[in-house]
Amino acid sequence: MTQPALQVKDLKTQFFTDDGVVQAVDGVSFDLHPGETLGIVGESGCGKSVTALSILRLVQEPGRIVDGQILFKGDDIVTMSDEEVREIRGKDIAMIFQDPLSSLNPVLTVGFQIEEAIEAHGKVPGKMALSRAVALLKQVRIPAAESRVHDYPHQFSGGMRQRAMIAMGLANSPSILIADEPTTALDVTVQAQILELLRDLNRDLKTAIILITHNMGVVASLCTRVLVMYAGRIVEQGPVEQIFKDPQHPYTWSLLQSIPRLDSDRHDRLLSIEGFPPDLIRPPRGCRFHPRCQFKIDRCLHDDPPLLNVGPDQDAACWVTMRRALASNGERRG
Amino acid sequence: MADRTPLLRAEQVVKHFPAGLGASVKAVEKVSLEIYPGETVGLVGESGCGKSTLGRLITQLLPVTSGNIFFDGVDLTKLRGEKLRQYRRQLQMIFQDPYSSLDPRMTVGDIIAEPLENFGLLRGRAKDQRVQELLKIVGLNPYFNNRYPHEFSGGQRQRIGIARALALRPKLIVADEPISALDVSIQAQIINLMEDLQKEFQLTYLFIAHDLSVVRHISDRVMVMYLGKIVEVYRNPRHPYTKALLSAIPIPDPEVQSKRRIVALAGEIPSPVNPPSGCRFHTRCPIAQLPTPCADQEPPLEDKARDHRAACFFSEKVPVAV
Numbered sequence: 001m002t003q004p005a006l007q008v009k010d011l012k013t014q015f016f017t018d019d020g021v022v023q024a025v026d027g028v029s030f031d032l033h034p035g036e037t038l039g040i041v042g043e044s045g046c047g048k049s050v051t052a053l054s055i056l057r058l059v060q061e062p063g064r065i066v067d068g069q070i071l072f073k074g075d076d077i078v079t080m081s082d083e084e085v086r087e088i089r090g091k092d093i094a095m096i097f098q099d100p101l102s103s104l105n106p107v108l109t110v111g112f113q114i115e116e117a118i119e120a121h122g123k124v125p126g127k128m129a130l131s132r133a134v135a136l137l138k139q140v141r142i143p144a145a146e147s148r149v150h151d152y153p154h155q156f157s158g159g160m161r162q163r164a165m166i167a168m169g170l171a172n173s174p175s176i177l178i179a180d181e182p183t184t185a186l187d188v189t190v191q192a193q194i195l196e197l198l199r200d201l202n203r204d205l206k207t208a209i210i211l212i213t214h215n216m217g218v219v220a221s222l223c224t225r226v227l228v229m230y231a232g233r234i235v236e237q238g239p240v241e242q243i244f245k246d247p248q249h250p251y252t253w254s255l256l257q258s259i260p261r262l263d264s265d266r267h268d269r270l271l272s273i274e275g276f277p278p279d280l281i282r283p284p285r286g287c288r289f290h291p292r293c294q295f296k297i298d299r300c301l302h303d304d305p306p307l308l309n310v311g312p313d314q315d316a317a318c319w320v321t322m323r324r325a326l327a328s329n330g331e332r333r334g
Numbered sequence: 335m336a337d338r339t340p341l342l343r344a345e346q347v348v349k350h351f352p353a354g355l356g357a358s359v360k361a362v363e364k365v366s367l368e369i370y371p372g373e374t375v376g377l378v379g380e381s382g383c384g385k386s387t388l389g390r391l392i393t394q395l396l397p398v399t400s401g402n403i404f405f406d407g408v409d410l411t412k413l414r415g416e417k418l419r420q421y422r423r424q425l426q427m428i429f430q431d432p433y434s435s436l437d438p439r440m441t442v443g444d445i446i447a448e449p450l451e452n453f454g455l456l457r458g459r460a461k462d463q464r465v466q467e468l469l470k471i472v473g474l475n476p477y478f479n480n481r482y483p484h485e486f487s488g489g490q491r492q493r494i495g496i497a498r499a500l501a502l503r504p505k506l507i508v509a510d511e512p513i514s515a516l517d518v519s520i521q522a523q524i525i526n527l528m529e530d531l532q533k534e535f536q537l538t539y540l541f542i543a544h545d546l547s548v549v550r551h552i553s554d555r556v557m558v559m560y561l562g563k564i565v566e567v568y569r570n571p572r573h574p575y576t577k578a579l580l581s582a583i584p585i586p587d588p589e590v591q592s593k594r595r596i597v598a599l600a601g602e603i604p605s606p607v608n609p610p611s612g613c614r615f616h617t618r619c620p621i622a623q624l625p626t627p628c629a630d631q632e633p634p635l636e637d638k639a640r641d642h643r644a645a646c647f648f649s650e651k652v653p654v655a656v
Binding site: 043044157158159160187188189190191192193195196214215216217218219220221240244245254255256258259260261262263264268269270271272273274276278292306 | 380381459479483487489490498517518519520521522523525526529544546547550552578579580581582583585586587588589590591596598599602
């Protein structure tokens with residue numbers, strides 16, 4: 001087993017609001033291996049984006065990392081000085097966001113902004129920075145990169161802006177790229193292009209990718225491993241094939257059953273998860289999913305389940321697990 | 335279905351928006367369609383294709399540039415003032431964003447009662463009872479009528495929007511991306527609710543969305559728009575644009591997904607200010623024959639088979655399987 005490229009250990013990030021302390025990320029641990037494509041899925045407010053922001057220490061006030069370690073090359077990002085984090089940010093670990101329009105400066109050319117990213121981590125002669133920017137735009141398949149490098153963001157389409165953001169992220173050949181909902185604002189045909197681009201970059205440059213998304217289909221098409229988050233915690237994790245074929249946590253299972261699929265029967269009633277995610281200022285006791293879980297047992301109401309091994313490389317935080325839930329349902333029906 | 339009279343029929347509907355310097359955005363270009371009573375028609379396409387504009391033309395929230403829209407045989411584009419207002423009762427809309435489509439300073443009860451008051455239908459206790467009944471119908475606690483929108487989650491707000499749309503007992507509901515702002519686990523709740531309401535109140539839906547898997551699930555027929563034109567109406571798609579759209583949607587199953595072939599479309603949607611000649615899709619089409627006929631003739635939207643219309647010279651050459 002190779003050394004992980006990044007280790008997150010028992011991360012806790014909280015937001016200190018007037019209404020109380022929001023436990024946005026509550027004890028998240030995972031390893032990212034070199035060159036891996038890891039998906040983090042969940043609904044809004046589950047803590048997936050805050051986890052990503054925490055890795056680069058980009059959580060803003062009133063948010064704070066209150067506990068845990070984020071180990072990168074043996075050093076803990078949580079306890080580093082701002083100076084040291086800036087060294088890593090954009091150089092070793094880069095991040096791209098959902099909305100490329102608001103992440104780009106509208107009054108500077110795309111090329112200038114990519115050059116800025118290059119020069120942030122070392123002096124580069126102007127001409128070289130420009131030719132590197134052009135090369136990066138070519139790498140993300142912007143047509144006529146030599147002339148488009150002088151365009152402003154508004155002259156780019158949505159898909160091209162996201163490509164430009166990816167180019168900027170790649171500027172210093174990072175070993176890890178964190179993509180937070182990179183295709184959510186895009187049309188499906190453009191989404192397919194961006195996913196293909198990320199797949200190629202991962203294969204050709206061996207960049208490890210952490211993909212944050214709410215879309216199970218996007219995970220299925222890009223990632224090899226997936227973490228499913230709910231209410232600030234990882235509820236299930238494992239290899240993508242395993243999780244999609246044999247999900248063991250009721251939340252993962254229900255989520256997969258609730259999505260209409262292109263290859264399923266039409267008009268079949270969708271399974272819906274009743275209720276809505278909990279308030280993370282006062283999360284439910286016991287398993288945080290229990291108020292919405294149709295398979296809960298008494299123990300779930302007061303006893304918080306840890307992540308337990310439920311299959312090859314697969315962990316789920318559930319006292320029941322789907323294997324048992326479906327078996328006992330079968331008995332009852334039978 | 336062909337022997338029934340359509341509830342709504344649009345004929346050669348055009349909508350141009352001025353874009354300065356004498357140019358115009360050709361948002362909807364000569365669109366004709368029929369919607370039959372009790373069916374759900376899906377309307378899909380990428381952003382900027384004109385699907386939302388078409389929805390707003392149908393509900394008369396926007397005036398047409400030219401063309402006619404018949405509802406129950408009456409041409410809505412010819413009606414003005416009070417007469418139009420009376421027809422509007424039967425055409426309601428559900429919007430995408432449950433945050434901006436509800437007035438934050440009105441109670442939920444007032445929001446749902448507003449259409450009833452606008453038409454002077456119910457007053458006093460009868461009105462309150464109807465509001466509570468509507469809340470119950472959409473699966474909310476009827477005693478929530480005194481609360482404000484901010485006290486509700488996105489999914490609950492969308493239910494409030496649906497209750498408001500149902501208040502006047504409409505025949506046709508145009509739902510413009512009703513679930514795309516909602517979380518995955520909530521989307522199924524709203525889809526199921528809309529399907530239940532359709533059965534209960536014999537509603538007809540025009541369901542506008544960009545997510546083809548959702549549209550495929552809920553719709554009896556699907557219309558696909560590209561650059562202001564309907565390019566296909568299908569149960570089983572054949573148009574190369576529809577095929578490309580479908581192939582681009584990732585299926586949440588890594589085994590299936592890894593075996594699929596994505597029809598990559600070159601480039602992005604051209605500008606609707608200056609759309610391509612002939613077939614508007616020819617600049618990105620994988621099977622276009624250029625220049626003739628695809629770049630110099632416009633393919634008409636015509637019947638290709640039962641329940642299938644397509645605007646393509648070569649759609650027969652596209653294999654049927656997804």
